[in-house]
Amino acid sequence: MFVCPLLNCKRFYSKHLEKTHTTHFTTYTCNFHTESVGNFFVLNQNPRTLNFSSRSMASSSSIPESTMQEAPAYEIRGRTMSLEEWELNVQVESPVDFISLAHHGCELRDIYHAQDLDDYFGMLNGPTYMNLERHFWVRAQVYGRKTAQLEMDEKVLIDPSVQGKTREEMGLESFTCTKIRSSIVGISVFISEAVISWVIRRASEGRFVSGLDNNKTSPWNDIVNKTMFNSMRKGKYSDLSMKHKLLLKIQKENLLPKGGGGDQPSLDQRVFMHFFMTKDKSNVPKYIFRHMI
DSSP states (O other), X not given: OEEEOSOOGGGSOGGGEEEEEESSSEEEEEOOOGGGXXXXXEEOOOTTTOOOOXXXXXXXXXXXXXXXXXXXXXXXXXXXXXXXXXXXXXOOOOOOOHHHHHHTXXXXXXXXXXXXXXXXXXXXXXXXXXXXXXHHHTTOEEEOHHHHHHHHHHHHHXXXXXXXXXXXXXXXXXXXXXXXXXXXXXEEEXXXXXXXXXXXXXXXXXXOOOOOXXXXXXXXXXXXXXXXXXXXXXXXXXXSOHHHHHHHHHIIIIISOOSSOOXXXXXXXXXXXXXXXXXXXXXXXXXXXXXXX
């Protein structure tokens, strides 16, 4: 089973979806509106395909006039994995009842408030549209700087006269950041760090540490062991306090979800948890996005 990482259709606001018909997956017509950029999906903002209303987070029952200037250019994107859609196991984030936890002597709200994640956890109480999830991921592809360069090289091979020209002059979109690209019912969509930041209403700023690969000589080992186990030596899951076990559970189910495996987090994940325990602001949108790719 392939587990879809943290991409939850709770963020695809249902009031901006109009169901049209059902085939082997549920088809939706989207009112192209800035608030419909939910679920970490964002519609391709190429001006040749879509025009978005500039009123970010506006709420309206009608489609803004500026969004209807041009019809979207549909894109038939091929599958990027051999699995069938129905074979994907969608991992859904679990809502967290912080009030109940506090009532039983485990106050965690201050920890997530320090990371500006109040809005994010409030979003986890919505519905999940699993068919959209599966349709997105079987056609998903990571588009980074290397892929962008391959696009340009391909253009030069086809037409050597474009050598030395910019992406725009070659007829390509400008490269701005790494994205996960896909399409839903023929409409080009993508996920990026900026999209995640916008959706969870949390600035993409703070500390970010990665690439440690469980390095036993890293100085981070002593730092996180002191925070998690109050010791310079690495302990076991059973050595964690109840509060730290809950923080780890929430991290695995709602922030950096895992599709199984043991209870022992990697060093990168322990550093991420260390930032939460010490209320040291971390770059949560960047952690989430890097975990997805």
